[in-house]
Amino acid sequence: MSELQSGRVIKTQSGKDVKVLDKLGEGGQGIVYKVDYGGKQMALKWYFRHKLKNPGKFYENIKNNIAHGRPTEAFLWPEDITEWVDNTFGYIMPLRPREYGDFSKYLLAKEKFKNGRTLVNAALNIVDGFTALHRAGFNYQDLNDGNFFVNFDTGDVLICDNDNVMGHGHNSGIAGKPRYMAPEIVRGEKTPDKQTDRYSLAVVLFLLLFVNHPLEGRATNPACMTEEHEKKYYGTEPIFIFDPDNTSNSPIRGIHQNAMVKWPIFPQYIREAFVNAFSNEQLHGKNPRILDSDWLKLLIRLRGEIIACGCGREIFIDPTQPVTCRNCGKQIAIPAHLRVKKFNVPVYPTVKLFSCHTVDCNDDFKTPTAEVIVSKNNPGSMGIRNLSDTTWYVSGADGKSVPKGRDEVVKVASGLKIDFGDNLVAEIIGN
Amino acid sequence: MSLTDNVAIPRKTMVLFFVVDTSGSMEGSKIGAVNSAIEEVIPELKNLSDANADAQIKIAVLEFSSGARWLTPNGPVEAENYVWRDIDASGVTDLGDACLKLNEKLSTKGFMQEATGSFAPAIFLMSDGAPTDDYKTGLDKLKQNAWFKKAIKVSVAIGDDADSGVLSEFTGSSESVVTVHNVATLKKMIKFVSVRASEVSSKNANVGSTEGGDSKQSAFIDELNNFKVETAASADAGGGDEWA
Ligand SMILES: Nc1ncnc2c1ncn2[C@@H]1O[C@H](COP(=O)(O)OP(=O)(O)OP(=O)(O)O)[C@@H](O)[C@H]1O
Numbered sequence: 064m065s066e067l068q069s070g071r072v073i074k075t076q077s078g079k080d081v082k083v084l085d086k087l088g089e090g091g092q093g094i095v096y097k098v099d100y101g102g103k104q105m106a107l108k109w110y111f112r113h114k115l116k117n118p119g120k121f122y123e124n125i126k127n128n129i130a131h132g133r134p135t136e137a138f139l140w141p142e143d144i145t146e147w148v149d150n151t152f153g154y155i156m157p158l159r160p161r162e163y164g165d166f167s168k169y170l171l172a173k174e175k176f177k178n179g180r181t182l183v184n185a186a187l188n189i190v191d192g193f194t195a196l197h198r199a200g201f202n203y204q205d206l207n208d209g210n211f212f213v214n215f216d217t218g219d220v221l222i223c224d225n226d227n228v229m230g231h232g233h234n235s236g237i238a239g240k241p242r243y244m245a246p247e248i249v250r251g252e253k254t255p256d257k258q259t260d261r262y263s264l265a266v267v268l269f270l271l272l273f274v275n276h277p278l279e280g281r282a283t284n285p286a287c288m289t290e291e292h293e294k295k296y297y298g299t300e301p302i303f304i305f306d307p308d309n310t311s312n313s314p315i316r317g318i319h320q321n322a323m324v325k326w327p328i329f330p331q332y333i334r335e336a337f338v339n340a341f342s343n344e345q346l347h348g349k350n351p352r353i354l355d356s357d358w359l360k361l362l363i364r365l366r367g368e369i370i371a372c373g374c375g376r377e378i379f380i381d382p383t384q385p386v387t388c389r390n391c392g393k394q395i396a397i398p399a400h401l402r403v404k405k406f407n408v409p410v411y412p413t414v415k416l417f418s419c420h421t422v423d424c425n426d427d428f429k430t431p432t433a434e435v436i437v438s439k440n441n442p443g444s445m446g447i448r449n450l451s452d453t454t455w456y457v458s459g460a461d462g463k464s465v466p467k468g469r470d471e472v473v474k475v476a477s478g479l480k481i482d483f484g485d486n487l488v489a490e491i492i493g494n
Numbered sequence: 495m496s497l498t499d500n501v502a503i504p505r506k507t508m509v510l511f512f513v514v515d516t517s518g519s520m521e522g523s524k525i526g527a528v529n530s531a532i533e534e535v536i537p538e539l540k541n542l543s544d545a546n547a548d549a550q551i552k553i554a555v556l557e558f559s560s561g562a563r564w565l566t567p568n569g570p571v572e573a574e575n576y577v578w579r580d581i582d583a584s585g586v587t588d589l590g591d592a593c594l595k596l597n598e599k600l601s602t603k604g605f606m607q608e609a610t611g612s613f614a615p616a617i618f619l620m621s622d623g624a625p626t627d628d629y630k631t632g633l634d635k636l637k638q639n640a641w642f643k644k645a646i647k648v649s650v651a652i653g654d655d656a657d658s659g660v661l662s663e664f665t666g667s668s669e670s671v672v673t674v675h676n677v678a679t680l681k682k683m684i685k686f687v688s689v690r691a692s693e694v695s696s697k698n699a700n701v702g703s704t705e706g707g708d709s710k711q712s713a714f715i716d717e718l719n720n721f722k723v724e725t726a727a728s729a730d731a732g733g734g735d736e737w738a
């Protein structure tokens with residue numbers, strides 16, 4: 064059905080030629096090909112004829128999105144669109160780089176993150192993508208696990224399938240996967256908007272961190288999953304698997320194994336956020352939902368509270384408390400924590416600070432500005448190295464203020480204050 | 495368990511049932527086309543299953559001629575692990591027995607006993623003749639089966655001797671029966687039906703559509719109709735030997 068043979072050449076709106084090279088994959092609405100686009104290898108999504116309910120409108124929407132441009136470089140955004148050929152068409156987007164794998168393969172345990180920090184990085188990057196899209200005035204219409212390509216070594220995320228992205232107030236008429244859709248959409252009460260996207264975001268984050276679906280537990284595991292069931296479980300009677308007030312849909316041992324094991328490991332504030340995101344009120348359409356910026360804060364905190372024990376195991380810690388490894392049972396010596404903004408960052412080797420910690424009114428979680436290092440001569444002594452171009456001013460009990468520029472190290476001692484500039488002052492507190 | 499160790503997320507199973515007429519009249523190019531088309535479509539089903547976090551696709555095969563026999567007697571096999579062995583044709587057309595055997599296995603005590611549950615199956619019947627046994631009794635029984643009722647049912651009538659009336663009775667409507675007249679179209683149809691029926695059936699329901707919530711069966715019939723239109727043009731041109 065409307066397959067393109069390799070070697071086929073099609074003209075685009077901008078007057079360029081696209082030459083079909085290989086088939087890369089197939090989705091519900093079309094086939095994705097690797098193509099030569101004016102000498103550059105790109106991807107072409109080619110729609111099945113008859114599959115789009117309103118192809119004319121869809122075509123115009125993609126044209127608008129091309130004109131608007133991608134929100135950030137994390138989007139594999141449409142860059143050109145073909146002319147109509149035999150009643151259908153396609154659009155050109157960048158190819159997925161080799162280092163990126165499918166999110167769905169992660170869910171199937173065929174891909175694995177390098178470590179806990181890269182896992183949380185991926186969560187941060189997904190939130191970041193949502194924020195950028197919303198700021199650009201768009202929202203998703205049909206979000207699902209097929210939308211994300213992930214670099215499992217770094218946590219970088221690429222967002223694809225941006226043909227269904229629409230400006231606020233528009234509706235593509237595309238029916239999505241109910242597992243990812245806000246219940247009010249499944250119930251037919253609403254069309255997609257920013258609030259329903261925020262629900263989908265919570266689902267994706269839960270899947271990423273707990274590797275089970277938040278609404279799939281013992282009450283939603285029938286022998287035969289019918290369409291009526293799907294409407295009930297994801298629409299009219301959704302119940303969170305960790306709802307503290309209603310345990311009827313709790314996970315089943317041996318089936319929802321990931322969530323059962325992981326839920327108790329995560330810090331309280333993360334669990335609370337999901338309990339809130341999937342509370343009975345939220346599932347029944349109460350707004351506002353958890354904001355992207357709130358997820359960012361929670362996840363920045365979470366990433367900062369992961370450390371690796373000497374035995375190799377990574378654990379979530381409370382930086383203000385004595386820590387025992389869950390794996391080897393040993394005490395982990397964390398001499399101090401750094402209190403800045405609302406964060407407590409453990410002073411522990413390999414921990415980094417980012418602009419979101421050291422710059423006022425900043426939520427950049429990608430640019431490192433400081434790292435904790437161990438003294439070569441004295442392994443018991445730690446320092447914080449300035450990785451930024453801003454000079455810090457460090458003051459102790461004597462009240463003297465010492466400048467520390469790029470690559471200079473602050474020797475950690477309880478009671479020290481670090482002025483990162485703009486009156487943003489951090490304090491080192493001994494544990 | 496470390497922070498990054500996981501087991502696969504539970505997914506539903508979707509069984510694609512091939513119900514293949516292997517009566518004597520199928521001998522030659524017909525059964526040959528069926529064999530090669532199914533063999534070629536299995537890698538596509540495997541791909542569909544491989545990266546699909548919603549559903550795993552499994553295959554079950556029932557052949558019928560003089561009596562009906564499961565080629566997957568131990569239950570449906572993952573598309574990843576399924577190896578197609580060519581089947582031969584001889585004997586009569588005991589569709590009734592096929593219905594009874596299918597009914598027996600469409601049960602949580604039979605082939606539908608997944609711990610994580612199943613989507614309604616897709617059932618694909620191929621035949622080139624008219625039943626030689628008392629098919630009514632078998633089919634009536636099968637029609638009471640809850641799994642069968644929910645299934646996507648589709649049928650390919652091979653040549654004009656196929657009893658498309660009976661096939662329509664099986665699938666529930668004449669729209670879900672396609673008649674083909676040559677090897678090329680038969681192969682195309684088998685591939686299309688296997689892949690698209692599995693896709694439609696194994697994806698979660700399409701809900702929340704502003705254009706009315708269609709069931710999977712009717713969504714599939716829409717696709718089938720479009721495909722019929724598309725293939726009609728190319729089908730009878732140069733499709734190899736024609737079957738009456
Ligand atoms: N830019 C790209 N580069 C490389 N491969 C891609 C690209 N975009 C999609 N693909 C691959 O092509 C296949 C089909 O993609 P598509 O987006 O159509 O699938 P889908 O998410 O199932 O779509 P739909 O939401 O339309 O059902 C997928 O396997 C995907 O990995």
Ligand SMILES: [Zn+2]
Binds near residue numbers: 374388389391393
């Ligand atoms: Zn340890």
